[in-house]
Amino acid sequence: MNACCTVPIKEIAANQHKPDGECCLIEQTRAPAKANCPVSKTSSRKINRRTLEHLLKPDSVNKIQNVQHYYCDDPTCDVVYFSEQALPYFTKDDLTVKVFHKDTDDDVNVCYCFDWTRGRIKAEIRSTGQSTASLEIAQQVRDQKCTCDITNPKGRCCLGDVNGVVKEVKQQLNL
Ligand SMILES: [Zn+2]
Numbered sequence: 001m002n003a004c005c006t007v008p009i010k011e012i013a014a015n016q017h018k019p020d021g022e023c024c025l026i027e028q029t030r031a032p033a034k035a036n037c038p039v040s041k042t043s044s045r046k047i048n049r050r051t052l053e054h055l056l057k058p059d060s061v062n063k064i065q066n067v068q069h070y071y072c073d074d075p076t077c078d079v080v081y082f083s084e085q086a087l088p089y090f091t092k093d094d095l096t097v098k099v100f101h102k103d104t105d106d107d108v109n110v111c112y113c114f115d116w117t118r119g120r121i122k123a124e125i126r127s128t129g130q131s132t133a134s135l136e137i138a139q140q141v142r143d144q145k146c147t148c149d150i151t152n153p154k155g156r157c158c159l160g161d162v163n164g165v166v167k168e169v170k171q172q173l174n175l
Pocket residue numbers: 037038039040041042072073074077078079
């Protein structure tokens with residue numbers, strides 16, 4: 001059973017079920033836990049191969065090598081996935097979705113499993129003063145319906161990002 005299932009919904013919603021949403025399994029390989037992005041030098045965490053297979057455009061999927069890949073979350077860097085071999089690395093243009101950490105538009109998903117975009121979160125807060133996003137997502141996590149490991153470019157739970165956006169929007173609106 002997924003460890004998230006024993007945690008109260010409110011704690012899941014606050015992203016306290018596992019530190020930084022690590023409910024999504026990360027493959028154990030001998031590769032180092034972190035590696036530096038070849039462009040921005042950002043220290044980056046491992047990402048599962050199946051996340052790349054799910055999110056890269058078909059031409060790019062064919063270029064995935066049989067090595068450990070890492071996810072660069074630097075907002076100013078175009079690289080999304082890379083390995084310790086210099087090439088190939090994959091940039092924003094190689095993905096079929098916009099990457100939350102690297103694109104600030106309203107149509108960008110914060111939660112990729114249940115389609116919460118920045119715009120949807122903003123619209124709800126503007127009209128009700130609150131966001132139901134994290135509680136709704138927490139319920140889905142509890143029901144084991146979340147598939148962050150393949151739908152979210154960072155390959156893990158979105159709740160930290162959702163809570164961050166909610167906080168940011170409330171501050172902008174002085175709520
Ligand atoms: Zn980078």
